[in-house]
Amino acid sequence: MRKLGYITAKDLLVVAKDKGAWMTLLVTPLVVIVVVSFALSPVYKGGSLHATLLVTNHDAGGMGKQLTASLAARPNITIQAASDRESETLKQGGNSFGLALVIPKDFSARVQAGQSTQLQVYEDPNSTTSAPFLKGMIDGAVNRFSAVEVAAKVAVAEAVKQNQRADAAAVAGDATAAASAQMSNQPIQAKEQPASGARQLNTFDIETPGFAVMFLLFGVMIGAEGLLEERDKGTLGRLLVAPVSKASIIGGKLVAQFIVSIIQITLLFAVGHFVFSMDIGNTLAGLALMLVATAFTATSFGILLAALTKTRRQASSIGILAILLMSALGGSWWPLDIVPAFMRKLGHLSMNAWALDGIKGIIIQGQGFSDILLPAGVLFIYGSVCFLIGLKMFKLRGP
Amino acid sequence: MIVQADSLVKKYGGAAAVDGVSFSIEKGQIFGLLGPNGAGKTTTISILSTYLKPTAGEATIDGLSVRRQAGKVREIIGFVPQEIALYPTLTALQNLKFYGKMYGLGGAGLERRCREVLELVELWQRRHDNIEQFSGGMKRRINLGAGLLHSPRFLLLDEPTVGVDPQSREHIFDTIFKIRDNGATILYTSHYMEEVELLCDHIAIMDRGKVIASGTLRELLKMLGEGGVIELEVAPPGCPSGLETEIASQQGVTGVRREDNKVFVSSSNSARSLPPVMKVLESAGCEVGSLELYAPSLEKLFIQLTGKELRE
Missing domain, CATH: 3.40.50.300 (P-loop containing nucleotide triphosphate hydrolases)
Structure with missing residues (x-):
């Protein structure tokens, strides 16, 4: 056991003095997390999707302004007025706003007369996130004006039916005004508020866990490469002819890698929490358990990688492919909520998905300790299987 | 041991x-x-x-x-x-x-x-x-x-x-x-x-x-001959077989080996052994194309034993 400890201490010293390793373990993931989080912050503003709508209002009456104000009142939309020239650009598809709304000049007049009217909506076909969201918002606002239009039509028809010789236009005007007033009071309102116990998310809550798990795997890949390098450079051979058991050699190396993984993921979460206000949920013990389970599974993945490859180059190329695949499938890059059900199931073949189920459950959904026992348990089983296979297959001696 | x-x-x-x-x-x-x-x-x-x-x-x-x-x-x-x-x-x-x-x-x-x-x-x-x-x-x-x-x-x-x-x-x-x-x-x-x-x-x-x-x-080095080696290259058609025995009986000669058209003679004193060895070859009608005398070394021994350079 003492020699196992010496090997662990030596490996930790080697990693501590390796500036290149720390670039990969900490600096690179932090840069990626910060860039992605800031880049996506408008999308996830206030914990939900947020978008800017470009509006060109040609309406001479007041209802175009009312419609715009109604949209602007929505918490997740920023209205930006566009000039005629910009409208023309939009019409030709040369915009980058996802969606643009053009209100015609006779919008108020036609609504007040109880006549049908059309709003022009230009959609960027390349926008897959904000355009559908904005379209839904516009539909909601337009429906209210349609109701006003219908009210005016009904009032005129009723007046004609009762043979009242009143001026149809005056009746329509009165009906419009009354309907508008009623609509502005909004007899039925849906008020948005966070679910009980939930809190406002920040993008670091969403992005940090996924990228931290991915770079944890890159960290163990470096460890696997280091193990193969020791085999190539003779340091492992030198240990094998010293009075040290093989269990101490491999155990010492695995313990060192596990400690490095724990330090790496803890530091990434610590920076996320203390510098970028990432939430760490309500159960620190639960989060610690998830981080330990994740680091253990990642370390086991490392020994499996070293066992399945013969050279550093092989470990690097196969490792990168496996890590990127697991990260994409397992939800490191995007939430698994948005992928089809079969992809979600497929994703749970990767360790990333289970790690993120637990970690995001704590951070985003406010889950408690007992809630994360399933993902933590799956990770320990997953890691143990990888560990045993890797240990059986890894050859301490050269090929 | x-x-x-x-x-x-x-x-x-x-x-x-x-x-x-x-x-x-x-x-x-x-x-x-x-x-x-x-x-x-x-x-x-x-x-x-x-x-x-x-x-x-x-x-x-x-x-x-x-x-x-x-x-x-x-x-x-x-x-x-x-x-x-x-x-x-x-x-x-x-x-x-x-x-x-x-x-x-x-x-x-x-x-x-x-x-x-x-x-x-x-x-x-x-x-x-x-x-x-x-x-x-x-x-x-x-x-x-x-x-x-x-x-x-x-x-x-x-x-x-x-x-x-x-x-x-x-x-x-x-x-x-x-x-x-x-x-x-x-x-x-x-x-x-x-x-x-x-x-x-x-x-x-x-x-x-x-x-x-x-x-x-x-x-x-003794395997090569303490006095060095005489390496002789004989012009075609070479020497008749059985000549090694006669060469080996000459003064100072400690060993003889033939390899194709080359004859390697180990000796305790190459300078003394050379004239009688040449005389034997002449008597047998062998025409010597080239001749080399060298001191014994592991390199030469390796070549003698394996027919190739040590650094190959």
């Missing part, structure tokens, strides 16, 4: 890297294994160091079997591999301390041995420098030092001077003599014959996994 190797065989698939190697090493001896790359030297040393298990045969070190008592063998041997088996980002002292701990050293004893070894390889002043900052020769010296920390009884050195400058080579040679003077037995592999000639008390020449000659330097 501190080391006894008996009919060692190591096969990879069907190919034998070591094929029936036997030798013995006396205590306090520097024993050289000389041979070209691929001769089987590293495989032999790997078996003796317990790194590889032989396919057949047995070897003992101080009476301990490398097959059955590998753990005990590892405690009394020191191994210096051909590679620079050090951690480049750690300092010389950190490397030595780590390997010392692997051999059970610790505390003040480890500190003292690290200092002694660093002074022995003359790098005490550079102990806090990272290995990656060292020259190739200095790395080799630390590589050697890492195998000495536990004062092994038997030290295996696998080509310890590969790629070093002459000054560092001298340092390494001096260190090896000091280690021997302190009572250790050394097995030294090399494909540099001049190193083996200079260092080794006993030499085994290996080729294609076999020991093809063994003895002291003097004994080996």
Whole structure:
């Protein structure tokens, strides 16, 4: 056991003095997390999707302004007025706003007369996130004006039916005004508020866990490469002819890698929490358990990688492919909520998905300790299987 | 005998890297294994160091079997591999301390041995420098030092001077003599014959996994003839068969070997042997195309034994 400890201490010293390793373990993931989080912050503003709508209002009456104000009142939309020239650009598809709304000049007049009217909506076909969201918002606002239009039509028809010789236009005007007033009071309102116990998310809550798990795997890949390098450079051979058991050699190396993984993921979460206000949920013990389970599974993945490859180059190329695949499938890059059900199931073949189920459950959904026992348990089983296979297959001696 | 190797065989698939190697090493001896790359030297040393298990045969070190008592063998041997088996980002002292701990050293004893070894390889002043900052020769010296920390009884050195400058080579040679003077037995592999000639008390020449000659330097050179070798190239159609017996009976001649149209004559005195040998050839009607006289050397012996250069 003492020699196992010496090997662990030596490996930790080697990693501590390796500036290149720390670039990969900490600096690179932090840069990626910060860039992605800031880049996506408008999308996830206030914990939900947020978008800017470009509006060109040609309406001479007041209802175009009312419609715009109604949209602007929505918490997740920023209205930006566009000039005629910009409208023309939009019409030709040369915009980058996802969606643009053009209100015609006779919008108020036609609504007040109880006549049908059309709003022009230009959609960027390349926008897959904000355009559908904005379209839904516009539909909601337009429906209210349609109701006003219908009210005016009904009032005129009723007046004609009762043979009242009143001026149809005056009746329509009165009906419009009354309907508008009623609509502005909004007899039925849906008020948005966070679910009980939930809190406002920040993008670091969403992005940090996924990228931290991915770079944890890159960290163990470096460890696997280091193990193969020791085999190539003779340091492992030198240990094998010293009075040290093989269990101490491999155990010492695995313990060192596990400690490095724990330090790496803890530091990434610590920076996320203390510098970028990432939430760490309500159960620190639960989060610690998830981080330990994740680091253990990642370390086991490392020994499996070293066992399945013969050279550093092989470990690097196969490792990168496996890590990127697991990260994409397992939800490191995007939430698994948005992928089809079969992809979600497929994703749970990767360790990333289970790690993120637990970690995001704590951070985003406010889950408690007992809630994360399933993902933590799956990770320990997953890691143990990888560990045993890797240990059986890894050859301490050269090929 | 501190080391006894008996009919060692190591096969990879069907190919034998070591094929029936036997030798013995006396205590306090520097024993050289000389041979070209691929001769089987590293495989032999790997078996003796317990790194590889032989396919057949047995070897003992101080009476301990490398097959059955590998753990005990590892405690009394020191191994210096051909590679620079050090951690480049750690300092010389950190490397030595780590390997010392692997051999059970610790505390003040480890500190003292690290200092002694660093002074022995003359790098005490550079102990806090990272290995990656060292020259190739200095790395080799630390590589050697890492195998000495536990004062092994038997030290295996696998080509310890590969790629070093002459000054560092001298340092390494001096260190090896000091280690021997302190009572250790050394097995030294090399494909540099001049190193083996200079260092080794006993030499085994290996080729294609076999020991093809063994003895002291003097004994080996005697195989060529102490007075040197006369190499004669005879013009076609060559000499009649049976001429070797007549050449061998001439004054000072100790051996004759024919290879195609070449005749190699070993002699205790080449200058004296040359006239009667030429006379025999003339009488037999052989026309000598070229003639060369050379002093005996391991290089020439290797060529005589294998028909190829040692450095091939």
